[in-house]
Amino acid sequence: MRDGVEIPLGPPKQRAVLAVLLLQEGRPISYDGLVEALWGGAPPVHVRNLVQKYVSGLRRALGDGAELAWTGSGYRLTGVQADDLRRRRELVAEALTARDAGELHRATELAGRAEELWRGEFAEGLHAPYLAAERLRWAEKRLTVLEARLAGRIELGHSFEYVHELVRLVAAHPLRERLSELLMLALYRAGRPADALTAYEAVRQRLAEAMGTDPGPGLRSLHARVLRQDPAPAPGDATGVAVGGAVEVGVGVGVGVGVSVE
Template structure:
């Protein structure tokens, strides 16, 4: 791939493997605002909102034109990318797979359509390997924060879906350490708790699996005044009623995620939908 834009970590661009000098933070924000909408027009007003939020400079359009001019200059000799000017808008013309954010979403979509779990795990691994840290590391505007939250949710759901597939393949030992760390970080996450229970039960550690359930049940009652949901209760019954699992039955968890390309184009502080099991 001759040109790449990397957004899932520090913002970078490469042309034929050589780093492109993208300038300072505001100029990088302009690149991000266009790359997130690869091949779709973004108006000047939308760019100003995305780059400065509610605190634009005194002459925002002049500043924006300067950033766009310099970006067009540094990208002019880079193959397979262009910043096209259309009436009232700019558009980044690029192969979507050259932008890691879009490649991640496309790989996740392919994983969900895969016909078998081995292929599903491989596609999830390829997608998750694109992440190098927090999206847009070092950049911060209200719009970027909204997109970052949506991406983090997509990443979390992809990790959980990958774990479900690995459990169905009987890879209990492989996922155990990661699940232990994730449940410690998110002690009220019932999906993670259910996955950890299945991994422990699959390794013959049924008493520990049941202890996970009791621990989550107590914390839910104490902190939220709630009982475990039906999906986690179903896992609990499965652990009680079945012998040590070699291959786990398909979990019943479901999640709603919002692809970043479907976020309202002028969103700044809107909430990202959370998981719904």
């Protein structure tokens, strides 16, 4: 954006160049590195001309507020930032401060706001090997933020309200143990220990059939507590991972590509 107006950034491959450069966060990327990021091991015949064309197009689109320069070792983009990355980092810093001050309500609310900054799939519609890998990486980070938000809500006593959301998430990610653990915990805290044990048996069977493995220590520990009818643990106790720590790990860039020129 420039002065509140969206900047036309050109064709998809040119926007992919911008996404790759933005993810360097001001560090130069070599010509070979940029080509590899965009086309992998099979670049087109006239790849050098294409790179020069896209770089020139971005310089025109971004205008005087940004600098896309060749440093001698690579292309470096400055004066432009991915707004989602900046804002998400701010929210995480605030969430961690709130957590350290014992303000769990505020920390959970800030984690939820960080989660909301994801709009659609990462770098949606842009095709490049580097961006495909980043898309998977940020999908994982998005789930981590989501898990942190849900863990906070459960710790604040809202277990019953989030059972249905966790059932849906477990169905979408059946082998993700942390989601199954949170579902078990929400059920147990909601006074449904038998359902919590059923959820454990379901994930145990899925892991055995798909991967030939047993549940990890977090799930096993929670299962043992439910069997003993121990007091329900806090969401981070079963795995030893604090809620705030999960928030910190889970935050990252959300290039769509929406940028602001400073």
